[in-house]
Amino acid sequence: MGITMVIATYFFAPGTAERDASALLTASVDILVVTAGLIGLIVLLRHHTRNISRRGRYWKYSIVTIIGVILYLIVGLYGVATHEQHLMYASDLFSWVYNNLYVHMDMTIFSLLAFFIASAAYRAFRLRSLEASILLIVGSLMLLGRAPIGGVIWEGFPEIATWLLNVPNTAGNRAITLSVAIGAILLAIRQLIGVERGYLGPER
Amino acid sequence: MALEKITHLDRRYIYILLFFFVSIPLLAPLKLPIPISEHTYGVYDTTNAMSAGDVAVCSFDFGPATIPENRPQAAAWIFHARELGLRIVALAFWAGGGPIGEDVLRDVYGSDFPNIPEYGTEVVYLGYIPGNEVGMQTFGDNTQSAKGTDHYGTPIGDLPLMQEVTSAEQVDLWAEWTSGTPGEQQVIQFVQGRHGGPSALPIVVGSTAVSVPGMMPFYAAGQIVGILNGLAGAGEYEKLMSNDYDYPFEQGPGLDAQSVAHVLVILFVAVGNIGYAIRRYSGGES
Amino acid sequence: MIPPELDLFAAIFGVFVTIFIYSFLWKENPLSRAVEHLFIGLAAVFTLAFMYDAALTQAFWGTERIAEGNFIWVIPILISLMYFFFFSKKYFFLYRYPVSIVAGIMAGMMITGMIQSNFIAQIESTVTLPLVGTGVWEGWPLPGLDSIIIIIGVITALSFFFFTWEHKGALGISTRIGRYFLMATFGAAYGGTVMARMSLFIGRLRFLYETSYADWFWAWYLVPIAVLCVIIVAVWQRSRPTPPESEIPPKKQKSKD
Structure with missing residues (x-):
């Protein structure tokens, strides 16, 4: 553990040292991060294959996942075989599948939030206190001011929304930004001097 | 009851x-009338103030979840930049933004993109640059260390535009299409802050409406000069484009x-x- | 090139998955669950693909890379392979080296980046606000008032995050005003959130209503069919006697290898 700390401290240099050297270092990190993501993929596949072999909960759906993996992988490998530089992600058919099939699922899953937010507006937003009222009124004014209908109802709404964004919101968010900056800098220093070790994973 | x-x-x-x-x-x-906000004018005026031949970075940092907002923003802005004769270095720091960005560029430059005569000199597409904010900093410091090739596998050193743009020093405008981290704050911290500040590298942002309140301190401080706010911002920019050029107003x-x-x-x-x-x-x- | 007929397939696929996922709003059902699992599968391959590409374009192909004889790029690849010790019990400590390299560089970057842009620049921008003369924003009747509001807001809201002393007396008043500013901020954030989520939902509806293929096919033709599928599956599931989960008792997860 002591050595990891030394390595971390040693690499503190990029922020201040000569630019080109730091660019090479940070570019190396790009490659490291890529491999880290691969671990996540392996863990996912391991989970689903185990789930099928043990007939665990929803194991039939794990089969769907594996089929999805196999089909898309075939598309990808076809891309690797046909692409000039043997790239997968940049190959035509692979990006077509992403842009025309995958995005539908992703967008629809995220758009479910629209329904939840409408339902929450109806059930959870209560004018219990002055604070809640401020939140609600500012929120409503923003909603009216930032959609065309606000300007149709009263031309002041868009101006109010812009003012709310520019003045009170800027003040509040600036305080949050400053506080977060202090917190992040402290966390980084704690990591560098080895006090904060959560990122290293579990003790084994 | x-x-x-x-x-x-x-x-x-x-x-x-x-x-x-x-x-x-x-x-x-x-068919409600669309009022145009000062934040949108910030993007429009900044882009208009550029002269032909200036280099603009166009960064697709969003995933499928915000396509309805970010995509029309980016398409309208790229159209504007092309009309003004800006040279565009397009890239993505989000993996999900890579294929989407290519699709947007095909909307503007035609379905043959990148097999068009201006590719390499007027516009390049570097695709996904890994490493999140680290990737951003690398790109700002030295574009060639950030990635070896463009999206299609051509070495970056072989592209005439990229021979000229070796770091963020040669970039005149940064257009950021964002829906989270890394996004505009990371560009400010790791690119703009290291390369001369807001006066040397103005940043315009097109963002999902969720993140707009959070970026207002940076707007007030001048670190960001213009913001397209969600779908409304996209519609407003399309409106401006349809007034100035023959651009379809679809929002x-x-x-x-x-x-x-x-x-x-x-x-x-x-x-x-x-x-x-x-x-x-x-x-x-x- | 991609044959244009595939666009028809994309439209059909899009309608079905959209309706299947929306059926989740009524009740979770086999179709919505199946689409979710398919999504996870495709996402996994997508992750693999962009990583594979990134590694290739970052280290092998391109200017000054391994393909051009610059072998310095072998070092990060070798270090990155140490991540795979994640799966080993004995050599797990080796996995920590790449992790700490990344964390160290990020921490160094964070300190320099944050101090300049999120700290000094923000304070600078607050203290240099013009109090007299033309205001920061044109058109407001009292130039300078906005600046005063921002300065008061920043200071009082910051005092809210100040936990060294109890919030009493002057600090108590300040934190209360700060709390109102923060609530206004959260109100603006709420407005933004609603706006963004609704845009996404509108995007989906526009896809359903406006997608067409070669003049004769409109995506919304398929909506009733997809809804019918959901209803059939729901009825079929209700008619089944026992849920499959109860057939096999869940096995205890063995300790990690």
Whole structure:
């Protein structure tokens, strides 16, 4: 553990040292991060294959996942075989599948939030206190001011929304930004001097 | 007690109401007028102030989840930049933005992109650059260490435009299409802050509406010079483009639907609170 | 090139998955669950693909890379392979080296980046606000008032995050005003959130209503069919006697290898 700390401290240099050297270092990190993501993929596949072999909960759906993996992988490998530089992600058919099939699922899953937010507006937003009222009124004014209908109802709404964004919101968010900056800098220093070790994973 | 019943609706009725009312303006557009906000003018004026041949970085840092907002923003802006003769270095720091960015560029430059004569000199597409904020900093410091090739596998050193743009020092404008981290704050911290600040590298942002309030301190400080705010921002920019050039204004029905949705949410809050007030004053639960 | 007929397939696929996922709003059902799992599968391959590409374009192909004889790029690849010790019990400590390299560089970057842009620049921008003369924003009747509001807001809201002393007396008043500013901020954030989520939903509806293929096919033709599928599956599931989960008792997860 002591050595990891030394390595971390040693690499503190990029922020201040000569630019080109730091660019090479940070570019190396790009490659490291890529491999880290691969671990996540392996863990996912391991989970689903185990789930099928043990007939665990929803194991039939794990089969769907594996089929999805196999089909898309075939598309990808076809891309690797046909692409000039043997790239997968940049190959035509692979990006077509992403842009025309995958995005539908992703967008629809995220758009479910629209329904939840409408339902929450109806059930959870209560004018219990002055604070809640401020939140609600500012929120409503923003909603009216930032959609065309606000300007149709009263031309002041868009101006109010812009003012709310520019003045009170800027003040509040600036305080949050400053506080977060202090917190992040402290966390980084704690990591560098080895006090904060959560990122290293579990003790084994 | 009919009123009390209204305030105790099952969530599924809320869903159906939302589905129904938002559908109406999409099928029969209301054609509401679009006011253009100062934040949108910030993007428009900054871009207009550029001269032909200036280099603009166009960064697709969003995933599929915000396509309805970010995609029309980016398409309208790239169209504008191309009309003004800006040279565009397009890239993505989000993996999901890579293929989407290519699709947007094909919308503007035609479906043959990148097999077009101006590729390499007027526009390049570097695709996904890994490493999140680390990748951003690398790109800002030395474009060639950030990635070896463009999106299609051509070495970066072989592209005439990239021979000229070796670091963020040669970039005149940064257009950031963002829906999270890494996004505009990371560009400010790791690119703009290291390469001369806001005066040397102005940043314009097109963002999902969620993150806009959070970027206002940076807007007020001049670190960001213009913001396209969600779908409304996209519609406003399309409107400006359709006024200046022959650009299709397509977000009209969407903005009408947005108006209806917003009014509906406000009504939901109001009805919910009326029910709450009734219960409270009739001695029920607080 | 991609044959244009595939666009028809994309439209059909899009309608079905959209309706299947929305059926989740009514009740979770086999179709919505299946689409979710398919999504996870495709996402996994997508992750693999962009990583594979990134590694290739970052280290092998391109200017001054291994393909051009610059072998310095072998070092990060070798270090990155140490990540795979994640799966080993004995050599797990080796996995920590790449992790700490990344964390160290990020921490160094964070300190320099944050101090300049999120700290000094923000304070600078607050203290240099013009109090007299033309205001920061044109058109407001009292130039300078906005600046005063921002300065008061920043200071009082910052005091809210100040936990060294109890919030009493002057600090108590300040934190209360700060709390109102923060609530206004959260109100603006709420407005933004509603706006963004509704845009996404509108985007989906526009896809359903406006997608067409070669003049004769409109995506919304398929909506009733997709809804029918959901209903059939729901009825079929209700008619089944026992849920499959109860057939096999869940096995205890063995300790990690």
